[in-house]
Amino acid sequence: MKLPTFDYHAPTSLAEAVALLAASEGSARPIAGGQSLMPVMAFRLAQPSALVDLRHVPGLDSIEVLAKEVKIGAMVRWRMIEESRELARVVPVLAAAMEHVAHYQIRNRGTVGGSLAHADPAAEFPALAVACDAVIDVVGSKGARAIKAADLFTGALETCLADDEIITAVRVPVWPKRRRWGFQEFARRRGDFAIAGIVAFYDLDQQGLITQAHIGVFGATDIPRRLPNAEAALNGQEPSEALFETVGDVASGEVNPQSDIHASRDYRRSLVGTLTKRALAQAAK
Template sequence: MKLPAFDYACPRTLEEATALLAEACGDAKVIAGGQSLLPFMAFRLAAPGLLVDLRKIAGLTGIEVGDEEIRLGAMVRWRDILDSAALAHALPLLPAAIGHVAHYQIRNRGTLGGSLAHADPASEFPCIAVLCGASVDVVGAGGRRTLPAGDLIAGPMETTLGDDEIIVAVRFPRWPEGRRWAFDEFALRHGDLAIAAVAACYDMDGPHIANARVAVMGATDTPQRVPEAEDALNGRAPGDDTFGTAAEAASAAIEPTEDLHAGAAYRRALVGTLLRRGLRASCTRQREAAE
């Protein structure tokens, strides 16, 4: 569990960083907080010849809540998200989900760019990015591009990033006033990887749910939207019946993963339970806010 030997570079510009990555032809890894990469290297599941540290590159931090969108720099740490009063107001779902990330020390170092690039199916940030239709800004040796978060994640621990590409920011569209949201997660201990988690948001069109979005993580091999559950919500009045139907739809729709701690049937059931509970809490929260 000792790190294999590697070279280390700490460039000051994105140009330098992408050039180093391009030069290494796949034998380099970007390091931000190191909370996933270093354990991987210690277990020798990864042995990159070069680590390119982003810590001295300007412009990768900061949370900007604009009128149209919220921009989060790739080096924003979990701690920054949890401490942001602006985010708590503009996108409360995000800090609610990030509160489930690991432990104090890890939240002080782990970054959202690192989490996206690692693409662990049990990670909260990619799930919220997928749910909210966030855009990911990426810079490579050949220039910049922007892609939807859902297109970035190719599979478990797998992205569509090129060898020379670095995530620089994630942009979330602003929410309309009054959007309701849900997040619930089941882990064996607080901070452990999610066995299953669900995230949802919806608007109210009169007495009916509209623009419903539901996403699942932890229980599936990638964070993913669940259209069947969204259909079960849209156009219906919020309440136990609707939520129960949506929960059943979500349970039925997903293809659950299996591991040491949970089988597929258990994960399937958990997804339904969590969605039902989360949606119910979204109404309670609304009522409490109104009072």
């Protein structure tokens, strides 16, 4: 479990970082917090020719709250999100979910951009980005582009990013004031990879009926995604325990999980229903 040999670069500009990646023709990898890439390399599951460290690239590590959206730099670490009062005010679910992200040592180092690019199906932030209709800003040798979070993930540990593209920021729409939300995750131990997790939020219209229902799932699917049938079952309804129970069943039916050593397909599917129900109950409180 010792690292293979590799070259190391610590560029001081984005352009330089992109150029290094482009020159390697796909054999180099950007590294941010290194919380996933380093173990993968130690296990020799990845042997990049070089690491392009983004630590000295300026302008990637701030949280900016604008009128309509909040812009979170790719090098922002979980700890910053956890502690940002402003963020907690405009998109409260982000800060609240952070306590589920691994352990505090890892939260001190792990980054937003790293997690999105790694695309672990059990990770919290990709699901938060998808559920919150976030947009991902990337820069590559062909220029900059913005990708809808839902389009970024193409499979487990796979994204649509080109080899020389670097995530620079994620932009999340600011929430309306009275938005209702819940976040539920089930893991074997605190901080473990999620067996299943649910991000849920909705607004209430003037009649007190649910509108803008969003339900995002992770851990139980190949990629983080929303559950349109469950959302449809919520919209236009009055919140109630019976409704949440029904919507939980709909959510269960919308996923087709994999089995692994920690959880069977059926168990995971059932968890999705249970957690959906609980997240909605949490939202309604």
